[in-house]
Amino acid sequence: MSAVVSPIREPLITGSKSYHDITEDICAPTEGTPNPAWVLCLAISFIGVALFGFCVFWTVYFGIGTWNLNRTINWSWDITNFVWWIGIGHAGTLISAILLLFRQKWRTGVNRAAEAMTIFAVVCAGQFPLIHMGRIWLAFFIFPYPNTRGPLWVNFNSPLLWDVFAISTYFTISLLFWYTGLVPDLATLRDRSKGLRRKIYGFFSMGWTGSAKHWQRFESLSLILAGLATPLVLSVHTIVSFDFATSVIPGWHTTIFPPYFVAGAIFSGFAMVLTLMLIIRKVYKLQDYITIAHIESMNKVILLTGSIVGTAYLTELFISWYSGYIYEQFAFFNRALGPYWWSYFGMMACNVLSPQIFWFKKYRRNIFITFFMSIFINIGMWFERFVIIATTLARDYIPSSWSYYVPTWVEIGIFIGSMGLFFFLFLIFSRVAPVIAIAEVKSILKTSGDQYVGKNTVAHHHHEEHGAH
Amino acid sequence: MKSQNKEILYGLYDDDEDLLKAVKAANKDHLEMYDVYTPFPVHGLDPLMGFSESRLHIAGFVFGAMGTLTAFLFMTWVFTRDWPIIFGGKPYWSVPAFIPITFELTVLFSGIGMVVSYYIVNGLGFGVENPTLDDRITDDKFCIAFQTNGYSDAEIENLSSFFSKTGASEVSSKVI
Incomplete structure (x- = not known):
């Protein structure tokens, strides 16, 4: 091999796999009878989808009055859920694009599932602004199309419209990136199957042959798409934060929002990737491809982004005091010690304090701690958005309009249902397509397989022989 | 083929x-x-x-530039020629506010254009x-x-x- 590999670098593929073993192991979950655990999870998540559908129907049929929004608190669970899902949808493109540019090999074990997760999270996120419109059948008004009202155009100066463009672009580019990477692996599934199954995979694998020129273009395309998606992923949550930061609400109009939202998005996205991957690797027996080394790398990203988020919280507190602006000071005093103190406490405990446990290598490499932490972080990040949105609005400039918000069953149902929708889509995906990028894992086997690197190296002399060229 | x-x-x-x-x-x-x-x-x-x-990056650049021009010129036309509206006392042609959408459409055009070019030159597509x-x-x-x-x-x-x-x-x- 021409690549220089440190002998102390930890292997990313264990079990002395051959190329054929990789194909067999990763294709296995899509073939044969479904795993009973998968069927059970699918049934449970389908109940969630049904709940989602019912509550959305209820909202559209009876109107937004079925939610507990009011004159003061006009954004609450809906936009909290929207920002939460969009944040979760940031890890996939981060892993596949930014880590590709940084040549991080551990990306290959988790990128496919993370990208799929991104797409499904954006699907869930996109529902909330749409149903919040009330008259969902007029949703096409958000696009600038020639209309009979003048034509009267949308307001291109509004961050809410920037959001429309950012999220639709992000969804489209993520989908293209994901599917282009999926095509060679679908061809692998096609070539392993017969009859109708072969026809179906043949249709979706687009006639892929593995020709050298195609692979060259494939790599070139992946690299440029990664280069495009990197600023894109940073722009999306920046623009989501503009929804708040360009307003004149104390607690919202802060210039720290864009970097702080982006860090928070990566933080929660990695947590969701870990939640899913820890289950997937166990259920689909993929521990040799998603190793403790992968989990540790992701925990390091969580520690970094969690600490950035924590620093941002403290900076916000300091600046609100230092500004000398009483409304700003009150907004933060109210967040921490007002009627919603419990959500602020939950946010601080889950996002700032608990990830600090990952300074210890022992805990970064512990599967149970990682799993519980990944759940904590997603709870914490949900609280963060709730704190920013509902807590701030509950105490506005006029004390006579102060109020306290509790969701109705419809709002709770939509949120829980959206999780059902997310897991339902992910489970379907994990059954019909390889959850790990087969071709990409094969391409790192010689530099990261445990028979080539690390302390179990058996072909060490073989390796040195090639290194000498 | x-x-x-x-x-x-x-x-x-x-x-x-x-x-x-x-x-x-x-x-x-x-x-x-x-x-x-x-x-x-x-x-x-x-x-x-x-x-x-591979010359895909050239296609990416050309499509991206088309996206930049489409977004920027369209918003300019709407707000200075077709239907000028004052938002918050700002000038009609408020360039900084056009940047986010211009960026997004640059990425969108470039990405779609490159992916479509990739499938065409490779002779790949659904059902092929x-x-x-x-x-x-x-x-x-x-x-x-x-x-x-x-x-x-x-x-x-x-x-x-x-x-x-x-x-x-x-x-x-x-x-x-």
Whole structure:
């Protein structure tokens, strides 16, 4: 091999796999009878989808009055859920694009599932602004199309419209990136199957042959798409934060929002990737491809982004005091010690304090701690958005309009249902397509397989022989 | 690439390093390869195959520039010519506010344009059926293929000896 590999670098593929073993192991979950655990999870998540559908129907049929929004608190669970899902949808493109540019090999074990997760999270996120419109059948008004009202155009100066463009672009580019990477692996599934199954995979694998020129273009395309998606992923949550930061609400109009939202998005996205991957690797027996080394790398990203988020919280507190602006000071005093103190406490405990446990290598490499932490972080990040949105609005400039918000069953149902929708889509995906990028894992086997690197190296002399060229 | 009765003689190799050595040997013997098929992108293969750099990035730039111009000029036209409105006392032509949408459309046009170009130049698409030589090429076999239409027996013999010399594990022929 021409690549220089440190002998102390930890292997990313264990079990002395051959190329054929990789194909067999990763294709296995899509073939044969479904795993009973998968069927059970699918049934449970389908109940969630049904709940989602019912509550959305209820909202559209009876109107937004079925939610507990009011004159003061006009954004609450809906936009909290929207920002939460969009944040979760940031890890996939981060892993596949930014880590590709940084040549991080551990990306290959988790990128496919993370990208799929991104797409499904954006699907869930996109529902909330749409149903919040009330008259969902007029949703096409958000696009600038020639209309009979003048034509009267949308307001291109509004961050809410920037959001429309950012999220639709992000969804489209993520989908293209994901599917282009999926095509060679679908061809692998096609070539392993017969009859109708072969026809179906043949249709979706687009006639892929593995020709050298195609692979060259494939790599070139992946690299440029990664280069495009990197600023894109940073722009999306920046623009989501503009929804708040360009307003004149104390607690919202802060210039720290864009970097702080982006860090928070990566933080929660990695947590969701870990939640899913820890289950997937166990259920689909993929521990040799998603190793403790992968989990540790992701925990390091969580520690970094969690600490950035924590620093941002403290900076916000300091600046609100230092500004000398009483409304700003009150907004933060109210967040921490007002009627919603419990959500602020939950946010601080889950996002700032608990990830600090990952300074210890022992805990970064512990599967149970990682799993519980990944759940904590997603709870914490949900609280963060709730704190920013509902807590701030509950105490506005006029004390006579102060109020306290509790969701109705419809709002709770939509949120829980959206999780059902997310897991339902992910489970379907994990059954019909390889959850790990087969071709990409094969391409790192010689530099990261445990028979080539690390302390179990058996072909060490073989390796040195090639290194000498 | 529908079937045009190409007679193909191909050899399968078990390892990417064997493949690279064989491609080097083929270049040395001045054998003209029809194509090389691999289950994953083998690094170091492109220069041996004599491929020039992919021009997809040029397509990406052109499509991206189209996106930039479309977004920026359209918003400019709407807010200065078609329906000028004052928002918050700002000028009609408020450039900083146009930047986010201009950026997003640049990325969108560039991404879609490049992906569509990629599928067109590769001859790939939903439902396309390109002939494949062996089902294991997408698994763990590395394939070198020669087109042998009009080859004499001696030339075919020469190719067979090339395959056995370079360590191909299997050699077959197929008409595609």
